[in-house]
Amino acid sequence: MKKIIATLLMSIPIITAEAQENQNPLLKNWTGNYGGVPAFNEYKITDLKPAIKIAIQEKLDEYNKIANNPKPATFENTIVAMEKAGKKLSQAKAVFDIYSSNLNTPEFEPIEVEVTPLFSELNSKIYQNKKLFDRIETIYNSKDKSKLTPEQQRLVWYHYANFVREGAKASAESKAKIAKINQELASLFTKFSQNQLADESNYYLELKTEADFEGLPTELKNAAIAEAKERNLEVMGCIANTRSSIEPFLTFSSRRDLREKAFDIFVKRGDNNNSSNNNAILVQILKLRAQKAKLLGFKTFADWSLSNTMAQNPLKAMDLMLSVWQPAVAKVHEDVAQMQKFVEVEGGKFKIAPWDYRYYAEKVRKAKYDVDANQIKPYLQLEKLREGMFWVAGEVFNLNFKQVNNVPVFHQDVRVWEVSRKDSGKKVGLFYFDPYARKGKRSGAWMTAYREQSRIDGDVLTLVSNNCNFIKGNDNEPILISWDDASTLFHEFGHALHGLCSDVTYPSLSGTNTPRDYVEFPSQILERWLSTPEVLNKFALHYQTKEPMPMSLVKRIEDAATFNEGFSTVETISSALVDMKLHLLENPEIDPRDFERATLFDLKMPSEIVMRHRIPQFGHIFSGDDYAAGYYGYLWADVISADATEAFTESKGGLYDKEVSKRLLDNVFSIGNTIDPEIAYKKYRGKAAKSDALMRARNFPIAK
Structure with a gap:
């Protein structure tokens, strides 16, 4: 019997790693037009884990081959070789990330939990490869580096700086600890994101009667009805627990009781008494980051995080935020005073609360500028x-x-x-x-x-x-x-x-x-073109009459452009300040709720506003490291954006000036990170950006 079984086993073909690779569509090179595209029609969720494991090993083998090259280190055999390595992993990870952000199903969740730490493990192995770093350092310190093109020199600096920043010069003991921390963080980031998504999916506001729809525009009412059908709910409508659904509801619903309920489920994402509560997870993340920063020779995680940015250190970022904070808070108090008058006229006996802010801001906007969001929306x-x-x-x-x-x-x-x-x-x-x-x-x-x-x-x-x-x-x-x-x-x-x-x-x-506090600049400056008459006349057409937005309405929109800037600025900067203060902690043994409450109290946060992202739902900083101690980057980039816009408004052609457009393309949009952003920006603008332009753009007083 044993011989028969052995014979049968021998007859079963062994599926080698090479065979798996050939069979897995995620490991095939992208083919077709445009230099190849993802074959989304061929991928299955079950392909993800095996494909990524094989691709990770392939990239590691490629890097080890570079590190162990017996020939002297050169730009071509080391730096360029690194740039070419890991193609299959890049392609497989692109698909994995699409599932993570766009198709995150219960079937995908355990795959994400298992696979995400593997990326961190790979990065640690690469950054801690001493032979590889020695080759990079040799090129970085070589006299022949000056013979390279400016872009090549920038690339050498980029890789050298990244390796040093990630601990290439740390002791063997510290490297082992850093690698372990990175893997733990990767798992925690995934859990934080999944918890946030769970609360966004599982909580919602039911609209049960016609009265529950009071104040809602037709399209929002229809969307709520469609959402209820999609969820198979036996109610008339449903407001999903996402920003794109909750904020319009808070803006238009005349039902104060329902606004409060909608607001409550939204701000409590990640902070409910359920299995998706993120408070313990985020404290673990903060502790691990603080440990990692110290192992890398930095006082705090914020110091480490900003070491490769334009700001360079937390103090400069904090100074910028606080310089804008006070004018923004003052503007909020002015706006709230006007809103409170509407409450009194309507016979209300309550003080404006956070779930009232958007609703009454719209009333003030309509009265002050004759601009009604419902009047604008049919054109958008x-x-x-x-x-x-x-x-x-x-x-x-x-x-x-x-x-x-x-x-x-x-x-x-x-x-x-x-x-x-x-x-x-x-x-x-x-x-x-x-x-x-x-x-x-x-x-x-x-x-x-x-x-x-x-x-x-x-x-x-x-x-x-x-x-x-x-x-x-x-x-x-x-x-x-x-x-x-x-x-x-x-x-x-x-x-x-x-x-x-x-x-x-x-x-x-x-x-x-590009650096994190520069990357938002190109996106923020593009927002400026939305409000130009050229766009509104051509593309802001009434969905029923097909007529363009009247110039009188365009003018009123322009006049109201800086309305509510106090609210949006306070909402965003409060999140950025809390983010920075969290990551300046050397021992982050905190209760997140208490920390948030105390920090906002010290900042004199207006009671009518909450942070744009409360700590337990702050995915920017707790679902990965990219924006940790870096949410200030939106404000930093907006300073640059406001200043860059003035280059257009000072020109003859305004925002469509061809000469300024070419400078923007040549010195910002086309060059990536091939030039230091400060140098590149000065080439575009002729000078460094100053915060005065931002204050003018937001109609805040400029300090003298």
């Missing part, structure tokens, strides 16, 4: 505004967008455009657009590069996407969005253009791979 059709942003890209950056239907997509909602230069017709990449909310998709809006532009293996086109969470209404009805949502649409498209305009040689320096 999602698809027409998408056409508008494509038009802006053509006018300012010389790009043309042509929709294509022969490229696989990961969901039926996703559409794709081929992007090329208007003058030469040269293709520069693909733009994927995924605009709608759905279950398993994280809230908010973002840009992703599935592949970076480069020229080290021929002319590699970039593949970029914009992902949003706009609410679908009834079939065959246009999707109308708010002015704030339209600004977000243009903002994320600014990130996409940063990738599409990239014209560099090496992928590590391509597109949006």
